[in-house]
Amino acid sequence: MSTHRWIIGVQALVGLLTLAAALWWWEPPAIPVPWERWQPSGASVGFRIQERKPTVPAQGSVVTLAFAFTSDLHGHLSSTRLLPERKPSGLAHLVPVLRQLRTEHPGLVLLDAGDTIQGDPASFYFSHIRPDSGLPLPIIHAMNQLGYHAVVLGNHDFEPPVSVLQQTIAASKFLWLSGNAWLDGEDRLLLPPYLVLERQGVRVGIVGFTTPGVPLWIDPERIAGLAFADLVDSAQKWSKILRERENVDLLIGVFHSGDDLRHDQQIAQLRKLPLPNTAGLVADHVIDYDLIVSGHAHKLRPRKPTSRLTRFRTPLLSPGSGGEGVSVARFTLEARAERWQLRDSHFEFHKAARQPDAPLLTELEPQLAEVERYLAEPTRVVLKKRPTRKQLNACGSALQHKATVHAFGAEAITLLPGSWFLPDLPEVDLGQPVTRKHLFGWVPYDNTLVEVALFGRQIARLLETHRRRLLGRRVRYSGWLVPGGIAAVLEGDWLRVQQKNGSSLADTDSLRAWLTNYHANGGSGLQARALIHDEQIQRRTGVFLRELVFAWLQELPEALPEACQSWLAEAVVPT
Numbered sequence: 001m002s003t004h005r006w007i008i009g010v011q012a013l014v015g016l017l018t019l020a021a022a023l024w025w026w027e028p029p030a031i032p033v034p035w036e037r038w039q040p041s042g043a044s045v046g047f048r049i050q051e052r053k054p055t056v057p058a059q060g061s062v063v064t065l066a067f068a069f070t071s072d073l074h075g076h077l078s079s080t081r082l083l084p085e086r087k088p089s090g091l092a093h094l095v096p097v098l099r100q101l102r103t104e105h106p107g108l109v110l111l112d113a114g115d116t117i118q119g120d121p122a123s124f125y126f127s128h129i130r131p132d133s134g135l136p137l138p139i140i141h142a143m144n145q146l147g148y149h150a151v152v153l154g155n156h157d158f159e160p161p162v163s164v165l166q167q168t169i170a171a172s173k174f175l176w177l178s179g180n181a182w183l184d185g186e187d188r189l190l191l192p193p194y195l196v197l198e199r200q201g202v203r204v205g206i207v208g209f210t211t212p213g214v215p216l217w218i219d220p221e222r223i224a225g226l227a228f229a230d231l232v233d234s235a236q237k238w239s240k241i242l243r244e245r246e247n248v249d250l251l252i253g254v255f256h257s258g259d260d261l262r263h264d265q266q267i268a269q270l271r272k273l274p275l276p277n278t279a280g281l282v283a284d285h286v287i288d289y290d291l292i293v294s295g296h297a298h299k300l301r302p303r304k305p306t307s308r309l310t311r312f313r314t315p316l317l318s319p320g321s322g323g324e325g326v327s328v329a330r331f332t333l334e335a336r337a338e339r340w341q342l343r344d345s346h347f348e349f350h351k352a353a354r355q356p357d358a359p360l361l362t363e364l365e366p367q368l369a370e371v372e373r374y375l376a377e378p379t380r381v382v383l384k385k386r387p388t389r390k391q392l393n394a395c396g397s398a399l400q401h402k403a404t405v406h407a408f409g410a411e412a413i414t415l416l417p418g419s420w421f422l423p424d425l426p427e428v429d430l431g432q433p434v435t436r437k438h439l440f441g442w443v444p445y446d447n448t449l450v451e452v453a454l455f456g457r458q459i460a461r462l463l464e465t466h467r468r469r470l471l472g473r474r475v476r477y478s479g480w481l482v483p484g485g486i487a488a489v490l491e492g493d494w495l496r497v498q499q500k501n502g503s504s505l506a507d508t509d510s511l512r513a514w515l516t517n518y519h520a521n522g523g524s525g526l527q528a529r530a531l532i533h534d535e536q537i538q539r540r541t542g543v544f545l546r547e548l549v550f551a552w553l554q555e556l557p558e559a560l561p562e563a564c565q566s567w568l569a570e571a572v573v574p575t
């Protein structure tokens, strides 16, 4: 071996050893697990099973207990502010109702079934635009004032940044409950599973549950390290503990989970997740509960007072959404054989009061005024007339595509929601600029843009609802995607997807397309039906689609799309 070769050999060996050492020391970049070291604070701190001794009531005593429920508030404070609506709703409109209930039942227990802090413009603003305000979210301030006892963690509550949810839990004077959100691989719950209260000598257990469908809708980094267990198993687990070790006399399960098993069943099974909507299944098969409360589906039941809820084996109550009112359950218990026995029940719904509570809104005025200024920001576009639903959707789809192209490049292909919302457009708004307020009405959801590498076959699957729509069939509004940057035309019953150069998209062609995080994560089941793998997700921008459209209308880099010109016009700038 020549000296030269020998030196190269040594160099190669040194190189290899250096590489080995580097590999030895190198650790793959850790995926941040935002919940790993977190511990609940505030009212939710320090849960433990307390092994309470049974209560022994005096023979023959009779008591009536009352419970009030709301659900799916989505941050909504008042139908008179931010995005005004005709029908009274919002937490501030429940103050008079609750005041009246408390005069009848001073020990009233007030609970909420979740999806509390996301949806309303004020929640969006103080979660994403000004998360540093140092104040609790307005809805949490109001709930603290109203004396809530506990709130169940809902899927949408994971949409604000993790730090906002963590600060919210800390700032709440009530407990946040979830008996099935576990820190993965650990025997540790994220939150307390239940709350035990005593009312007139009766011990009441209140358990909260979160829909295990959370990963279908929420960005992975928000819930990294968390696992959501099956609700039937979890309901059984905690009812046993509450009945046998805490010796509760009355047991209420508050579920952020709908009662219709079939809803989102297929997508959950494809994703190997426990079923998202099992409150009804629990009510039929887990016999230990005296009442099941079911949120998440935005249902309201019963509307009329009744002493019997017979649809399921255990009475199941659904408290509606957005603070449309308060659902109330009253239980009369009688002491027999040294135990409290349920004698009868009564269920009713109290509509939101016409007027919001003025003192509560006054307390929140600086925050509301700040959000109103944010919502009042104008675009360079004027409202000519009220759009029809069809005009709104056509214009909305065109704007979403244009705004995405403007932000992410001329080649951008979009598969974005085909349906916008059509709230009332007051007469006074006509002839005036489109503001951010209008955008919040048309696009109420906080979806962000995600870039996904897709095969032609997957694009065809994602456009299946579009095909059905073109054929005049009904599709779930949240599952309708419209193509941008590619054309989709019906040929008989079939959809031909055409690329920009006019060629048909083949099953094996590969394209990058922009979707919302809702659809890319699994919302409406599209992700599973198109068999989109996590690794196909190229980029999560965190850019809100609604904000992107707003910015485009504010800048107006080119003429309004044709599809918008029937009801929108470019503002005339005075010279």
Ligand SMILES: [Zn+2]
Pocket (backbone or CB within 6 Å): 115, 154, 155, 156, 256, 295, 296, 297
């Ligand atoms: Zn929900």
